Each structure stands twice: as C-alpha cells, then as structure tokens.
Amino acid sequence: MVVPIAYYLVLSAILFSIGVAAFLIKRNIISIFMSIELMLNAVNLTFVAFAHQWHQVSGQIFVFFVMVVAAAEAAVGLAIIIAIFRTRNTLDVDHVDLMKL
C-alpha cells in the first residue's frame, strides 16, 4: 500500500504550523529556537515527499543542505543566546524588549 503524497504534505503542513504556533507561544528562547528547527524539519519532510514523488534526488540533497544550514544556525543562535543571557540573566523572550516603537 502506497501512502498518498497528500498525507505527507498535510503532516508536514501540520508540523510547520505547530512550529509557528510554538514560536508564538513559547517564552524560553531555547524553546523558540527549537520550534524553528521543527519548522525546518517540516519543510524537509515536504522535500523528501516531493523528491519521492518526482523521483528526483535533488529534493533529498536539498534536505541535507538544510540540515547543515540548520546546524550552522544552531551554533550561531546558541552563541547569541549566551550573549543575551550574559547581559540579562534571563532567557525569557518577553524580557528582551529594550528597543521598541
């Protein structure tokens, strides 16, 4: 039995939406960062599904690159988060609102 492509797509769309929602709801910067990872992986799922559908490896290659980029982002992101923690002693994103209007 072949699982229809739509299932994958819907799943990844749901995952993506969960990522978005988590971004909006979570207060801890690390959690927010994780939700971004979730969004990226939802996209990865889409890529893989389409790659399978089109029988094109380029989609899967894309996924690898996305993972690499996500890793790089994670490195930089954590560094920034550390800098934030150093200046504020908190990771509550709601307290990072010095600049406004």
Add this chain to the structure above:
Amino acid sequence: MLNDSILSTITFVPTVGAIVVALLPRRGKLIQWFTLLISLLTFALTLHLPAHFQYGQTGFQFEENHPWITSPNIHYHLGIDGISLWLVVLVGFLGPMAVLASWKVIETHTKEFYFLFLLQQTAMIGVFVSLDMFLYYGFWELSLVPMAILIAMFGRNRGPQAAIKFFLYTFLPSALLLVGLIWLYAKTGTFDFVETQQYLSQNSGSIAPQALWWVSLAFLVAFAVKVPVFPLHGWLSDVFSEAPTAMAMVVAGKLGLYSIIRFNLGLFPSQSREVAPLMIALAVIGILYGALIALVQQDMKRFIAFSTIGHLSFCTLGIFCFTIVGLNGTVYQLLNHELSGAAMLILFGILYERYGTYDMGLYGGVATRLPRMATLYLITMLSLIGLPILNGFVGEFLILSSTFGVHPYWGAAATLGVILSAAYMLGMIQKIFYGQPSQLVANKTVPDVVAREGFALVPAVILMLVLGVASPYWIRAISGAVSGLAQNVAHATATFTTTVAEKR
C-alpha cells in the same frame, strides 16, 4: 556664437561660482565680493538676451537642445521666449541686490550662505530657461533646497519650523506634479515642452479628457502653492518672517506664475478654461484677503507677506482672463512686483539692521531721522500701490481692465484692492515714519542709507520709474509670446466645447 550657449552660460555661471565659493577661504569679505562679482557677471550675461532677442518672432530663441538621457527620452533643451526673457533678466538683476542686502546681515557661515544662494540662482534661472519638462522639474525641485536650508540656518527664531513648512507645502504638490509629468510622458513619449504641446493640441481626442483634466489640476496645484494662490498661502508669512531678505525676495511669485502661464495655459488650454472661474474667484479673494490682513499686521515681514499675496493674486487674475492684454499685464506685473517687493523687503531688512525689530508698533518718526530712507520707502510703497508713472500701475491697470472686460463684477471687486492697498501701505508708512520719534527711534542713533544699500536700491527705484513710463520696451517682447497663448486658449475652448457636446 555666444547665442548658442548663452542660456547654459547664464544658468551655470552661478553654479561654478558656488563651487568656487565652497573652496574659497573664509577670510574677510572675500566670499561676499566674489559672490557679488559672480552675480554681476550673471546679470551682465542676462543682458545679452534682450540685446539679441528677435522681437516679433514667435517661438523660442537661443535654443540649445542636446540629448541628455536616451531612455527615458530626456533632452537638455533650453530656450526662452518673451515671457521668460524678462524673468531671466529679473533674476539676474535681483542677484546683486540680494548680495548687497545680505552683506552685513549674514556675518557667520557666509560660505554656506553664498554657496546656497548661488545654487538658488542657478535653480531659478534653470526653471525659466528649461524647455524639457524633466529638466524643468529638476530645477523646480532644486530651488527648494537652498531656500529651505537657508531659512533653517538664518531664520529669526522659528527658522527650522518655517523651513520644514515651506518645504512640505511645496514638495507635496510637486510630487503630484511629477505624477502628471510622468503620465504625460507615458502618453506622448517625450518630455519636450514644444513637442508635448504639439502632441496635445493635435491628438486631443486620443487622450481621455478626464485624465488630462486631473493632470492639469496636478500641475496647477503645484504651481498655485508656489505662487501662492489663496488659500494655499499658509507657508508664505512664516517663510517671509523667517527667511533672510535675499531669500524672501525670490521665494514667492515668479516661479509659480511663470509655470502656470507656460504649462497650464500652454499645455492644457481647455482645462485652464474650465478651471478659470474658480481661479478668478480665488484671485479676487486673495487680493482682498491679503490686503485686509495686511491692514492689521504689526510685523513688517508678515505685513509684506500678505501684501505679496494680494499683489500676486492680481497676476493670477490676469492669467485666467486669457486676454492678450491681461497676460501682458500679468507678466509685467510679475516683473514689477518682484522688483518692488524685493526692494521693500530690503528696505525692511535695513531698517531691522538698524533698530533690531520688525514690529511696526515700536517705530515712529523715523522720517526726521533717516530722510533718505524715508524717500526710498515712499517711492517703493507708491510703486507697490500702483501709482501711475511708477511700474506697478501699468501691470495692474492692464490686468484689471482686461478682467473687467471679461468679468465685470470680479473685475470691480478686484479693483477694490486698489483702495485697500493704499490704506495698508500708507498705514505702514505712517506708523514707521510719521509722528514723534518713538522711544526706540529716539534712543538709538543710526546712519541713514549707506552707499552699499544705495547701490542695491537706487537702481531698483530708477527702474520702477522707467518701467512705469516706458512699458512698450518690455511689453513688445512679452506681447509676442502671450498673444500666441491667448489665441491658443481661445481656440482650445472651441474644440473642447465641441468635443463635450459630441460626448453628450
């Protein structure tokens, strides 16, 4: 030989001067002398124009036309006709006057002042000589910048606010003007004034009248603000009261009125015809309104601002009567007003230099102390209120008589301005010069008009008389240009009404 490049030369001599000024050391009066020299040179060059002008020829002269930018199709196209001829000379004439008027007032940051002043000269001359509308728009906008900065730098106390107000007032409508220009370009494929004019007159059917109407309105509003036409005059009194004399002299009137004549009448004759009733009403209101407020002003600068609104409204009135006489009168009145108004501003300026206030109420009895100044004030005042054999009369008379011929009631109402202008001007003279010397005047010993001021003002005063008695010399050039325009408008009415009739 010179004829081929005279307009460019006139336009850019001040720019070159400005660059040199920027490089000159700030030492003594070096910058002043140099700027004076440049402005005199510019004036001398402008005199080449009337000397070699082919009177009686229609169309533009001294033309220069080179491609500037190929896409869009923009040309460096200069040329003058009888209307712009005298305006260019006028700018040249006012230049040295303005420098002399600023000689002592501008003590600090002379380099900035004279740099921007010369840039302003280029921009104004450029407006009058440009026949490519894009180029024209460039100079038009450019003329805002030195003005705004100078007002901000040298304002009395609310300079920055006045500068911003001035800029906003003129820039916002100019944005719409730009829309109109680009729209026209999209239709005609050219920015050239002459070509656009031909295109519009020959292909009037191919362009939606509605759209053309909006475009003409965009043009008109942009120009009317600059004149300013009532009720768009909100910036004028602030600018006048803040701007240094040399800038206030040139800020109002000629750019806007010239543009209305050149573009609104030249490109959109039938639309101008349509809007004429409104403009005539606004002009008449402006005449009376300016005069009535001037009647109760105590501050000299605001006084002259409202008097300016009144005087310039005469020009607006003359334009929208579409008669040859009226247009002649308008251009003539424009020259007159710029001359006499500038002289009056300088006079207020030199009084301010002496006594340190623009409040008329503090003055009194100056005539016995400064008789020469009183004389200059008197003559300038008489010129402004249109005393016959001085310049103001000729223009006013032509405008009013032609208005009366077309719109008797508006003409009569406008003529009431003659009474009011006498009332407020004489009131001003009385407050400042007559009576016992006020405390301010009595306690301060000041010199009468000095040679430098004399050099600035006496030529102007003589010119007032000459313009008053020898008008044909000027009008023969103007007439050639405006009669074509007037016919253009008259002709356009016919075609427009027929197309409207066909539509119905």
Add this chain to the structure above:
Amino acid sequence: MTDTPQVFRILPEVILTVVGVLIMLAEPLLAKNASRKPLGWLAVLGTLAALAASFWQLQLPAGTAFYGTVQTDAFSVFFHVLIAGIVLATLLVTLDAADPDAENLGELFALTCFSAVGMMLMTSGVELLLVFIGLEISSISTYIMAGFRKRSAKGPESSIKYFLLGSFATAFFLYGIALIFGATGTTAIPAVAGLLTTSQTPLLATIGAAMVLIGLGFKVSAVPFQVWTPDVYEGAPSPVVGLMSTAPKAAAFAVLLRILYVALPALHSHWQPLIWWMAALSMTFGNLGALRQQNVKRMLAYSSIAHAGYLLVAFTALSPDGIAAASFYALSYATMNVGIFAVFSHAGGMGDRLTLVQDYRGLAYRSPLLGGALAFFLISLIGIPFTGGFFGKFYVFAAALHSGMVWLTIIGLVNSGIACYYYLRLLVSSYSKPVHSDLLDGIPPVTAPLLFALLITVATTLILGIVPGRVLALAKAGANTLSPSTSVSPDITASQQ
C-alpha cells in the same frame, strides 16, 4: 561554457572567501592591543579585487557553471558590483568609526566579507538551493554583525531579534521552495517556468510563490514583514546598519526578480496584486512610522521600509523597464543610505554617541563637511532632482505608470511627499544653531577612509543623478537577460481601463 573555467563564474566570491578566511586566521595572531586596521585594509583590498573581478565578469559570455547553479550575466554583475561597492564603503566606514584595537574587529571585517559572498551568490544563483545557501550565509553573518556590541544590552537584543525572526521567515522561504519543487519537480530557476506550464498542481506553485514572497519580504523588510527592522537597526552598530539596510536587501530583491520574472512569470496575475499591496503598505507604513521617530537609526529603519515599498512598485510594472528601474533603485538607495550611515557612523561611532535627531542639531556648523554630506544624502533620500534618489524614484514610477499603475504611483509620490518631513527634520536640525555642543564635541576629526567612503557615495549619487545613462543601460542589459523576450508582457491597453 566550455571555454570559460567554471571558477571564473564565482571569482569575486572566491576572492572574498579567501580574504575572509585569511582575516579570521590572522586575527588570533595579532597581539591583544594591536591595531586591527591592517585587517580592515586587507578586507578593503579584497573587496576592491572582488569589485574588479565582478566588472571583469562582464567580459565573459553570459553562461552558467557548476551544473547550472551559477550564472553570470549583466544582471548578476550589476548586483555584484553593487554589493561589492556597499561592502567597500562599509569597510571604510568601519575603519573610520571603530576603535582600532577592539578585540573582535577582525571578525567584523571577515564577516562582512562572508556576508558579501552570500549575497553575491544569491544574485548569481539560478538554482534555488544555491540561493537558499547564499541567503543563509549572508543572514548568519549579519546576525552576528548585528550583535557586534555584545557587551551592551542592545547589541545581543538586536542580534536575537534578527536571528529568531529571520530564521522564522527563512522557514517560510524554504517551504515555498519546497512547494515550487513539488509543483514542478525542479529547483532550477530557469527550468521552473517551462515545467510550470505542464504542472498538474499549479496551486502548489502559487502558494509556494506566496511563501517565497514572505521569506524575501522579510529580508527586504516589506510590510507586513517589517516589524524587526527598527529594533535591529537600532541595536546594530551604524556601519553594519549601513550594510544590512542595503546589500542584503539588494540581494533579496535580485532573487525576487529572478524568481518572479524567470521562474514564475506565468503566475504574475497572482503575485502582482500581492506586491501591489505590499508596496503600497510598505511605503505608507514606513513613512508614517518615521514621522514621529526621534532616534535617527530607527527613523532610517522606517525609511528603509518605505524604500522597500518604492522598490516593490517597480515589480508591479511587469516589464523590463520595471526590472531595470528596480535594479537602478536598489543601487541609488544603497549609495545614499550607505553614505548617510557613513555620516552617522563617524558622528556616532559604533555605539550610541549621537542617537536622536536633536543630537545632530548644529552638526553642519561644527563640521561643514559632515553636515554637507548629511544634507546631500538626505536630499537624495527625499528625492530632489540631480541626485540618485530622484532618478531612482523617477524610473520606478515611470515604469509603474507606463504599466497603468496610476494609483500606486500617486500613493507612492504622495508618500515621498510625506517622507520629506522627517528627512527634512534631520536636515534642518543639522543646520540649526547648536544648543548642546558637548555632544558634537565628541566627534573625532574626519579620517581618510571616511573621506574615501563619502567620496564614493557622493560621487555615485551625483553620477546617478546627473548622468544616469550608463548605469541605466547596464541595468537594462541586466533586465533583458532576465526576461529576454519580455516573457511577461503586460497588456498595457487592457490595464488602462
């Protein structure tokens, strides 16, 4: 393609990468208190070389390399030159403004080079994968650069905001690519257009286009994705703001142009209205938001939102003229904005020395050169003729009007009228008589790098304003490579109703 060694197609990127790596390697070798200026000069030299290489690429026949992922053509060269120019000016400004022995200054120089690499790849990439990677390279570099002042509270905040929101938006961009891939089965930009016509699921592509628009809209800070801009600009050091308000935007616009005009012209009836609205809203939001702004950097941030709107107007024209206008606008905006941030950088340093509009009061009196330059750039931003800003606006709106976008043009030009208020406020402030001159006393004397940077920006702005013909011709050449036979030919007569 056979004649040209593949590496030539990415020569500028290679040069900058090497220079960046060299700087990174060299920095730890320097003593703690040693001046970092030589590193900066090295970066400058590298950028100059990259600039030269970009120009040189113009000699190459247009073509692709590395399995059709990179393409050099007039369009890419135009943007390469633009990015290299911005980076050059930014480096010079940084050399002028930064404390020469700041310990992480070398990083900044290196990151500047790396971000340039990323942006350049974005403009020459014709494979969505490469575009994505370029985008990430440039983004990650700029995330770090924004937080350069890591000891201050604002630096990391700026950085985290940019980082989190940027990643958030990137996810959308990526999703969009995935959907386009899903609709067509390819991520090669030129191939998409052809395959789209036979696609079974064009809806996927449509939504993908919208997603791409979201991602890139964030990068160019177009409404409704503009929220991050003021905060990030405020917290970042001025030279970096000069860079990130211009170069990444230019690159993102280039990508957008490529994707929309090369890959998705068939969907123009879908994306054109989106862009219409984004343009109108960006212009209006940006300008209105700037009106009350007292902080100059935030003001310029709002202004950059508005300018993104102006630029998007050109997209709606659907014509080579529009593409050329957009390219030209990106260039003219870059020159004046980098220029004005050069002035801010010198006056305010890397930190917050002069932040408010009234702090600049009397600048022109204190330093006529800085005041004059500030005035000049502001005039250009306002859009006064004989400056690049004017011609940029002019071309954009001319293109839009040519395509019958009357209302958008009117909205745009009215906006430029409103905008003049806040620019003018700063201009007038700098020309008003000074009140608290102790602030201005802190301004160091003008240095050679700054002069050089100002010279570049002023001259370019003037050239663009007075003789824009050559530059425009280049932009047009670029535009033609993008849509050789006006693949999107808007029906002008139909749209004029």
Add this chain to the structure above:
Amino acid sequence: MTSSLHLWLIPLVPFAGFLVNGLLGRRFPKALVTTVALIATLIPFVQVANIALHFSSLTLPYTEQVATWITAGNFHADFAFALDQLTLIMLLVVTGVGFLIHIYSVGYMAEEEGYWRFFAYLNLFMFFMLTLVLAENFLLMFVGWEGVGLASYLLIGFYLTKDSAANAGKKAFVVNRIGDFGFLLAMFLLIAHFGTLSFSEVFNQVAQHPEWQGGFLTAIALFLILGATGKSAQIPLYVWLPDAMEGPTPVSALIHAATMVTAGVYMVVRTHVIFDRSPFALSTIAVIGTATALFAATIGLVQTDIKRVLAYSTVSQLGYMFLACGVAAYSSGIFHLLTHAFFKALLFLSAGSVIHALSGEQDMRVMGGLRKKIPITFWTMTMAVFAISGFPPFAGFFSKDEILYQAFISPNGLGKILWFIGLFTAGLTSFYMFRLWYLTFFGESRAQATTAHDDHGHGHGHGVHESSWVMLTPLVILAILSGIGGWVGVPEAMGGHAEIAHFLSPVTGAAHEAAEGRSMELLLAAVSVTVAVIGWFIAHLMYFAKPALPAQLASKVRGLYSLLLNKYWVDELYGAVVVAPLLLISRYVLKGLFDTGVITGGGMAIGYSAQGLGALVQRVQSGNIRSYAGWLALGAAALLLLTYVGFGTHLLFR
C-alpha cells in the same frame, strides 16, 4: 505760431524742478531752492501766457503726441497732450495762481524746516496738475489725478512729527483712492465699449451714435462722478478735505482750494459729452452738488478754526460748481471755478497771513481786532469775503449768480428746488464768511490770555505783525483778481458779453437761454444779492453788534448746534460703519479665525493626523519578539489567504 507748442514742457519743467530740489535741495542754500522752484513754475506760466496771447491763431483742438506709454494687445495709450479753450483756462489758473502761491510760500515757509522739501513737493504737484489738465486721454489724466493726490498727501503730512497731519494725509489719500476706484472702473467700461481712452476718439464715437442714450454711458458717468466726488470733496467723500487743513496754509490755498479739488469739476466738463447723454447722471451731479453745498455750508456756520471754515466753504463752493455741471451749464461751472480759484486762494492766503501774524494761531475765538494791526491782510480778506458772498461787482457774484440762474432755468424738474437750496446756501455763505470777517478783524482782541502758543513751529516773535511783502504781493494781486475776475463773464442781461461762455462754447456747447429772458435773470440776481445782504446782516448782528447772541442761540438749540459743531458725526459714522468693522473683521475673523485657525490650523491638523497615524504604526513595534512573530504570522496568513482567494479587488486600483 510754430507748428509745435511743446506742451509737454509745461508739466515737465516743474517736474525737473522737483527732481533738482528733491534730490539736491537738502544741500542747497535756501535762495537756490527758491530760485529753482520759482523758475520751474514761472516757465510754464510764461509759456501758457504766450500760448494765450497767440491763442486765436491756433487751430483747435491742438494735440501733441509725445510717446507711446502702454501698448498691449488691442489696448493702446499715449503720452498725448491736448489744448483747447477749457485747457487754456485751467492752465492759466493753475500756473497763474500756482506761481503766486509759490511766491507767497517763500515768505510763509521761510522759517520752516524742510523748506526744500516743501518746494519740491509743490513743484511735483504742479507737474501732476498740469498733466491732469493737459492730458489727451483718460489714462494720462488719471496720472495727474492720482499724482495730485500723492502731492496732496505729501504736503498735508508735511509736518512729519505731527500725528494729526499724518492721519489727515493718509485719510486724504485713501478717500481719494475710493474716488479713483470709480475713475478706474469708468476707464474699464470705456475700454470695454470704445476700445480706447483717447478723449477725441471716445467723444467722436459718442457723437457718431446719437442713439446711445443712458445705458452704459450712465454707468460710465456714474463711475466718473464717484471719481469726481473723491477729488472734489463732494458727498459722500468730502470728509478728507477739512482734515487736509493740517497742511501748511499755502498748500490749502493751492491744492485744497484753487486747483486740485476743482479737478473733479474739470473732469466732468471735459467729459460732458458722456454726461450729456445721461440725464440721470446729470441729475445725480446736480443733487450731489447742491446737497454738498448746503451741507458743508451748515457745518461752516459753527466752525471755529479759521482754516476749517474755509475748508467747508470750499466744499460748499465746489458743490455749486457741481450744480452747474448737473444742469449742463458747464461754462458756468468753469467760470465759478475760475473766480473761486481767485477768491478762495486769496481767502486762504489771507488767513495764512493772519495765522502767520498770530504765530500759528488758527482759532477764531482767540482772534479779533486785527483790522488795525494787519491792514493789508484785512483789506485783501475783505475783498475775498465780498467776492465769495456774492456782492456785485466782485467776482463771485457773477459766477455764482450764473449758476443759480442756470439751475433755475434748467429743464430738469428739480431745477427750481436746486435753485432755492442754492440761494439759501448763498445766504449761509454770506453769513459764515462775515462771521469769520468779524471774528477775526473786528472787536477787541481776545488773544492776550490764550495765545501763549501751542508750538506750531512758527518760530516768530509774539508780537502781531503784518506779513512781509513777498507774501502780501500775491495777496494784492489775487485781491484785484477777486475784484475784477468776474468781469469776464458778465451776463448779457447786465450789459456784459458773457465772454467766458462764448470762449468755452466750442468745448462745452452753448449755454442755455431761458424763455423769460433777461428780466428774469436780473430779478434772480437781485434776489440773491438780497439774500447775501441778509446773511451779512445776521452776521453783523451776532458777531459785531451783540456778541453774546451766538452763545445764547447755541444753548437754545443745543442739539442742532452740537450736530453742526460735530459735522453731523459723519466721520464718526464712517468710522463706525466702514472702518471699524473692516478692521475688526480683518483682525479677528480673517486674521484670527481664518488665517490662524483654518489655514494654519488646517495645515497643522493634517500634520498632526499624519503623526497620529504614525503613532498608530509605531504601536506595532512593541519590542516583543513574540508579538513580532505574531505579526509576521498574521501577515503570512493574510498573504496566503489573498493568494488563495484571488484578487478581484486589486483591479480597482490599477
């Protein structure tokens, strides 16, 4: 006579005098100023006299075109001068009386500061006045018309430090401008209907179109009347003239009695071709003239300032001239203009001599008993008083009588009423002139206590003294002219030849002759002499025989007295009805409410609302990352939704 009379020299020589004295006079010695000014006036006089001597050999009307002034489109105006009989009379009056008054001024102004300025202004006045009468077209006439107003303004305000003088000068100019407004409108109408402003062309066109009656000609005429009432101080614009007495006395004599104020009459006569076509306009003039004559005379009854009495008398006499014009007896009007120039100039100059003698005192209540002290002035004044009161054979008798007679025989239905009012006014004239005469010269001097002077700048000693001969000579000459000046117009009924009427007839047309003939004319003359005598008698009674009577009378009819004394409160009325509301509206409604409120406020409102929107936009920037992400998500959602739903709406905006 040569072909060219060089008429242009007549006005231009005084102008040259003005320029020389005006530019350089400050540095000139007084004698040089005097020489320049007098020569600049004498030359035109000689030239005019010369023309007069050769007048019969000229072909009239003679015109001289000097240059084109304005030419635009189809409008054209020249500097063109014309000479005919009417002009000649005016020229003689202006140059003759003008020259005499110049001489007089040399003495009168000798001690004044700004001597040079005074003569410069006087010459300027001569220039404009001569332009006015020589002009061949309306526009050039208007030059003179406005110009004399300017000269008048400058001379009224001659005492720079005196606020009242400055006010009076301004008032004169502004009120005159109201008249000029009428003149301008008349010219606009002329241009609209005739296409030209040349007198000869306009009049020819009118002559060629006998069917033109009333209509636009009435409109033109009415506007011209408005102009004339301004310049000639008629109701409703007379208010400036009494105030104009703030100027030095020679100015009052020259400008505000002999010449300038008669310009209105001259203008009406000059353009009578138009008026002849409009019975309504004529009646209007007649009514205005008569009303003014009576009105001003009643005010004159109670004034105490010697110059003000004369001023109201001038207004009143000008009313007579208007009456003459109104009944189409133009030559009679000019005749009265001529004689009036003599005797009113004389009155003012004599009054000046009195004032001079009293070191600046003008209040008749503190005069008295001067007959012995300044006998020559007394006698010249006496001549003038008799002349103006209409006693034969003095000049005023013939001219005034002529006017009354013409009114009486006028075909106009109002003629008889006008005649009666005129007659009554003649009695009043006689009364107030003799009142002046008695108060000034008879009785005891009332000056001892009160003439510790307010400083009018006449820095003479305190002794009452006769003026110098330079002042007295013009008085004597004018006295002779007041005596015999009327003989040029002795009507045929009295055995004369009415030379002036015949002389003017080519210009004005023949005068009316009544059916009743000469006996009627004699009878009317007798009646008016009687009335004059009655006036004299009452004055004698009240101010000579029973000096207490006036005060009793005044207290009896206090209301009427105060009405007259306050000049019917007309100034106050104008102030309250016209000036004050205008200023109030300008200050509070236009400036305060509209300009500050609507124009400035409107601009600010737009500015603030834009800023308010800006504040709203800024609200989005909360600084909170999660809210930013919310906006991003919302934007993304909106975008996706729009993509999905489609875009019918956007087409609206293209």
